[in-house]
Amino acid sequence: MMKNTVTKKKLAFIKKLAQKKYRKLHNAFVASGAKTVLALLTSSAYSPSYIIATPAFTKQYPEIASQYENIWHIAPAAQYKAADTLSTNPTLLAVFACKTLAVPYLTTRDRMLILDNIGNPGNLGTLVRVADWYGIKDIIASPTTVDCYNPKVIQASMGAIAHVNVHYTPLLPYLQHAKAGQIPIIGGVLRGANLYQTTLPQYGGLLIGNEAIGIDKSLRSYIQYPVTIPAVGQAESLNAAIAGAILCDHWQRVI
Amino acid sequence: MMKNTVTKKKLAFIKKLAQKKYRKLHNAFVASGAKTVLALLTSSAYSPSYIIATPAFTKQYPEIASQYENIWHIAPAAQYKAADTLSTNPTLLAVFACKTLAVPYLTTRDRMLILDNIGNPGNLGTLVRVADWYGIKDIIASPTTVDCYNPKVIQASMGAIAHVNVHYTPLLPYLQHAKAGQIPIIGGVLRGANLYQTTLPQYGGLLIGNEAIGIDKSLRSYIQYPVTIPAVGQAESLNAAIAGAILCDHWQRVI
Numbered sequence: 001m002m003k004n005t006v007t008k009k010k011l012a013f014i015k016k017l018a019q020k021k022y023r024k025l026h027n028a029f030v031a032s033g034a035k036t037v038l039a040l041l042t043s044s045a046y047s048p049s050y051i052i053a054t055p056a057f058t059k060q061y062p063e064i065a066s067q068y069e070n071i072w073h074i075a076p077a078a079q080y081k082a083a084d085t086l087s088t089n090p091t092l093l094a095v096f097a098c099k100t101l102a103v104p105y106l107t108t109r110d111r112m113l114i115l116d117n118i119g120n121p122g123n124l125g126t127l128v129r130v131a132d133w134y135g136i137k138d139i140i141a142s143p144t145t146v147d148c149y150n151p152k153v154i155q156a157s158m159g160a161i162a163h164v165n166v167h168y169t170p171l172l173p174y175l176q177h178a179k180a181g182q183i184p185i186i187g188g189v190l191r192g193a194n195l196y197q198t199t200l201p202q203y204g205g206l207l208i209g210n211e212a213i214g215i216d217k218s219l220r221s222y223i224q225y226p227v228t229i230p231a232v233g234q235a236e237s238l239n240a241a242i243a244g245a246i247l248c249d250h251w252q253r254v255i
Numbered sequence: 256m257m258k259n260t261v262t263k264k265k266l267a268f269i270k271k272l273a274q275k276k277y278r279k280l281h282n283a284f285v286a287s288g289a290k291t292v293l294a295l296l297t298s299s300a301y302s303p304s305y306i307i308a309t310p311a312f313t314k315q316y317p318e319i320a321s322q323y324e325n326i327w328h329i330a331p332a333a334q335y336k337a338a339d340t341l342s343t344n345p346t347l348l349a350v351f352a353c354k355t356l357a358v359p360y361l362t363t364r365d366r367m368l369i370l371d372n373i374g375n376p377g378n379l380g381t382l383v384r385v386a387d388w389y390g391i392k393d394i395i396a397s398p399t400t401v402d403c404y405n406p407k408v409i410q411a412s413m414g415a416i417a418h419v420n421v422h423y424t425p426l427l428p429y430l431q432h433a434k435a436g437q438i439p440i441i442g443g444v445l446r447g448a449n450l451y452q453t454t455l456p457q458y459g460g461l462l463i464g465n466e467a468i469g470i471d472k473s474l475r476s477y478i479q480y481p482v483t484i485p486a487v488g489q490a491e492s493l494n495a496a497i498a499g500a501i502l503c504d505h506w507q508r509v510i
Contacts, residue, residue, distance in 0.1 A: 122377065126494055126497060129490055129493065129494060129497075130490075130493065130497060131488070132488045132489055132490035133484075133486050133487070133488055133490040133493055134486075134487050134488060135487030135488035136488065137488075156494075158490070158491070158492070158494075159490075159491070160489075160490050163488065163489045163490070196508050229388075229504065230507075231388050231389075232388070232389050232390030232507065233386070233387045233388055233389060233390035233391070233392075233418065234387055234415075234418045235384055235385075235387035235388040235413070235414075235415050235418070236413075236414070237413070238384065238385065238388055238500070239381055239384060239411075239413075239496075241494075241497065242381060242384075242385060242496065242497060242500045245493070245497045245500060245501060246500060246501060246504045249484065249501045249504070252485075252487065253451055
């Protein structure tokens with residue numbers, strides 16, 4: 001097997017991909033960690049352009065190393081740690097091309113998450129993981145939502161980013177279109193119907209709002225099913241990803 | 256009102272409280288952010304020993320500032336930012352005494368979360384917030400679980416740490432005692448009964464395991480209700496805090 005070496009210039013390039021402007025410029029993102037990178041490699045949706053692995057990892061997975069021989073680079077963790085902003089223990093890192101697909105419209109045959117202005121990358125990554133758990137393939141996100149190729153989003157999704165598409169589009173026209181097509185929209189709100197006493201529609205969209213201010217006022221009239229998770233204790237709110245997961249779980253049981 | 260000044264020595268002390276060994280040594284922890292600090296101040300369970308606020312915050316809450324006049328210190332954010340490791344925009348910070356209570360035993364009249372080796376502070380903080388949402392007052396945690404006074408736990412709990420007690424104790428004897436008292440234990444596991452088809456007991460303990468390895472083998476035989484959240488998609492697992500929240504939500508609906 002060829003022994004490709006990692007150049008300093010390439011490491012500087014990889015490090016820059018932690019910033020959104022460089023991801024846009026190069027249409028590329030970095031994934032790190034064996035679980036995440038292997039999920040992306042085995043998904044047909046993502047093509048790697050550059051891989052760095054530790055000698056130990058390469059030895060452990062010789063088939064993968066030879067499959068990607070041309071772009072496989074071996075380097076000890078210490079050598080590329082500076083380019084890997086999140087891993088405490090780097091083993092495998094890869095650069096992939098970002099994916100941009102046409103925004104799918106909601107139909108009465110599928111379920112999508114619709115995210116309004118989710119700001120925390122950990123929350124978005126967790127919601128991607130939750131969507132994947134519940135078999136939701138597409139997430140529609142407002143342009144104000146954090147970039148799904150942010151390294152912290154990729155990390156929190158635990159590989160689920162390989163199976164779930166995140167589409168960025170303005171939500172107002174998107175919801176207007178859904179309304180015209182009579183597609184039901186569920187929304188997690190503060191003073192809605194008791195979730196435990198609501199029969200959710202089988203299909204449609206589930207709208208989750210910003211961590212601090214919830215769903216934008218301009219979008220609220222498009223929610224046909226405004227629901228609230230009843231609080232028993234003193235907490236004022238639930239984390240957006242937690243609320244999204246509980247709503248997905250209830251939704252799942254409708255089928 | 257007296258104008259107390261913040262000394263460099265005090266700032267160095269506060270900064271050190273981000274480390275567990277100093278929290279143990281001084282039996283103190285730091286909370287930052289208006290929401291969290293105000294929740295702790297209004298809870299009778301926590302006593303502040305030192306407060307730093309920005310001039311703007313002090314002006315906005317003159318009653319609180321005068322109530323704590325002796326320990327209230329005014330400093331611009333820039334001055335104490337180095338001591339506040341997490342806030343991007345410091346407004347209010349306080350040092351509180353850690354609370355150590357006798358570990359409560361489970362009875363057939365209440366509900367507790369039991370956490371085995373939760374390692375991620377964000378997960379513990381989120382679980383504290385979830386417990387508070389569902390009216391659960393006590394969390395029993397293995398000694399290997401991250402410290403509940405870790406600044407990231409406090410931050411993720413969004414003030415809920417003021418209402419929920421986290422007790423650290425070895426789980427094996429704890430669960431043995433519960434078993435002897437015939438207190439039901441629910442456990443979130445990978446291959447348990449389908450959660451949607453299980454009738455959960457009204458009271459008892461809900462056991463959540465470590466992010467990577469789940470519930471320790473030595474504890475599994477103490478679970479009377481091993482339950483699994485059914486997966487539809489391709490995700491291998493759910494985040495521990497998400498799984499805990501979904502289980503709490505199902506549990507809530509038993510009452």
